[in-house]
Amino acid sequence: MALLEVKDLAVSFVTRNGVNKAVDGISFSVESGKITAIIGESGSGKSVACYSMLGLVPMPPGRIDGGSALFNRQDLLQMSESELRKIRGRDIAMIFQDPMTCLNPYMRIGEQMIEPLVYHRGVSKAEAMARAVELLGEVGIRDPETTVNNYPHEFSGGMRQRVMIAMALINEPKLLIADEPTTALDVTIQAQILQLIADLQKSRDIGVIFISHDLAVVADIADEICVMQTGTIVEKGDRAAIFDHAEHPYTQKLLAAIPSGGKEDTVEHDDTLVRVENLRTWFNAEGQIVKAVDDVSFDIRRGEVLGLVGESGSGKSTIGRSLLRLVPVTGGTVTFDDTDVTALEGRALKDMRRRMQMIFQDPFASLNPRMTVFDTLAEPLLLHGIENRKSVAQAVLKLMDDVGLVRSAVRKYPHEFSGGQRQRIAIGRALATRPEFVVADEPVSALDVTIQAQILELMQELGREYGLTMLFVSHDLAVVRHLADRIIVLYQGRIVEEGSGEQLFTTPREAYTQQLLSAIPGHSLGSTPAVS
């Protein structure tokens, strides 16, 4: 008998635009001591499916249309709210993507941890506190006797996720639901948390539902994998079946979208376009000087893609912004085609901006929501006098073609597009002035995996067509390896290692680079995913 047996679960949302079937009759089961991964892109219904079983989907607008979810032979879907409340946090626990929003910032973590224990089991406070300390030790928090009295903000992101896991485990649940628990974390931290979840699940023999958008993340830990698309499970099976003999085209598409291998046609470039010398960008944060970028020197050669890799706080985004003069530079020089960019002002700076552009991370934030695509794309063209009022329409339509958007959508607003389409608009805006140099700051990390692959392909294509030199900033080594000719690894504002993509991946010299590489999820996939 499985721990959780879900049959024909169907959930829909009633909106003013009609009924939206979020989950359309899915069945799966979770065994004790096994990790079941539910994989799907945004909007596939993977989270709704799990939340609805626990009564965590607001109803209305949500509505359970049918099915059953047997947990310990009891149907969760038939339970009243008060019965469910007894199960939640006791027999079934959850961990979420963003630990910061799930922890009360005004409560010491010990107090928060023991709450369910005191509430569900009536354990005395002192006893509960001892249990909390023990668990914090188990999830790898150093010095738990003192840290138990800390507030959430005193922990780093990875540590907070550990605290969340300890909190979820405190009532000895039989089932743990982890909703994208590592998505907000750096790769090295992600690897640690994944390992922790796998270890705890084995040592405690509990069932785990691991919800993720990323097949690579679950490749090393999942026993069973369900692939969801638009509310249905299109394929399920054990890990080997999914990774080695995927049958459904969507699963194959997901697998193919995992970036792998190096850039195919790396070319040696020798003509330097951008020379960065001793760049320092320091910020003054409440009297403390934060050295975001500290004495960094490198060259970018004409026509190459230079990858800039690092974890959060490494200064990779700040370097990109410093080159484009989007943040004030503290010291050093940035020479672009024999001109010192850091010294430019006024008219000269404006002219320089035409030649260097930026593609941003979040396509939902990087487009002005009150401007149509036409206005967004026409703005740079008119500003720099590249087109006049009459000719701009044709130029905009041409741009739409270039970035793969249908021309008829030109008068629509950003909110009428999907994330991938929005990123295409943003790319179009960056390329409108025909720049020679583009900084791409995590351009695909906010996108679904299959969309990610499309956007990367588009960027490579346009890079060739426009003859672009690109600085590609990312936390994702696999993506960078796929795209970049050369790679620079950053750590805490300084360059750790620099080399060609292949050299860096096959023979990394520095310990930090090696650590980063080993943290890339999906080792069991090998270097090339198997797609039949």
Next chain:
Amino acid sequence: MNTDVITDIAQAEEGTSLWQDAWVRLRKNHLAVFGLVVLVTMIVIALLTPWIAPYAYDAQNLDLGASPPSAAHWLGTDVFGRDLLTQIMYGGRISLAVGFIATSVALLIGVTWGAIAGYVGGRTDAIMMRLVDILYALPFMIFIVLLMVVFGRNMVLLFLAIGAVEWLTMARIMRGQVQSLRQQEFVEAAVSLGLSPATIIRRHLVPNALGPIIVYTTLTIPSVMLLEAFLSFLGLGIQPPQTSWGLLISYGAETMEEYPWLLIYPGLTLTITLFSLNFLGDGLRDALDVRGSKD
């Protein structure tokens, strides 16, 4: 591919802007629509008053004196035998004009001031906002009384005085909006395109900050109208024979025991107008709320 290839922008299907979205949501809010209809009616009546008013605004009938509502005078007459309906209609012109013009003044100054302070930041921001703080601290009544004493009672001055007080909050709201917006990537994108700060503020920041500002505006108009009523009540506002709702209420209050209709009808008119504005403001707040749009 074939049907999608168009050769001119005008052939493209028009998108739905966030404003249109908000309008659709607003239309579903019955109270807000009611408020809007009442307001538009009031404004139309005010504009047409010289042609549709039953009597001339200074026509007296001393023989009649104060009379209760009748067929000839629907809302009755005051002690000089002047028709109350006519008085209310003419008073509405002044009251609405004060409300809208003074608020527009406040809007213009406040939005510009707040946007500049929020965008430029640093020392400029500190100086600009300290000035706002200082003006906040000035006792408003003394300020108005001084103005009236020095320059005499004057309509334009009244608009300016009220506007000069109301823009302060507007500036603060705008500054807060701009400060959070300028962190967004589309503003950074605008900088990297090479747009000037003035263009960024005008094209990218102000349109996105307008939601809360519009809501606050609809809530400012009633408070401005109340201010005018209050000043007129104290004898600092409009001078007879010109009149306003505040002035009518003030006279009505003096004689409310003998001639209660002189207080009731002007009071009712003002109340309905204020309610309408508040309904509309509430409706707009819900309609413009971005969180509501993600259903």
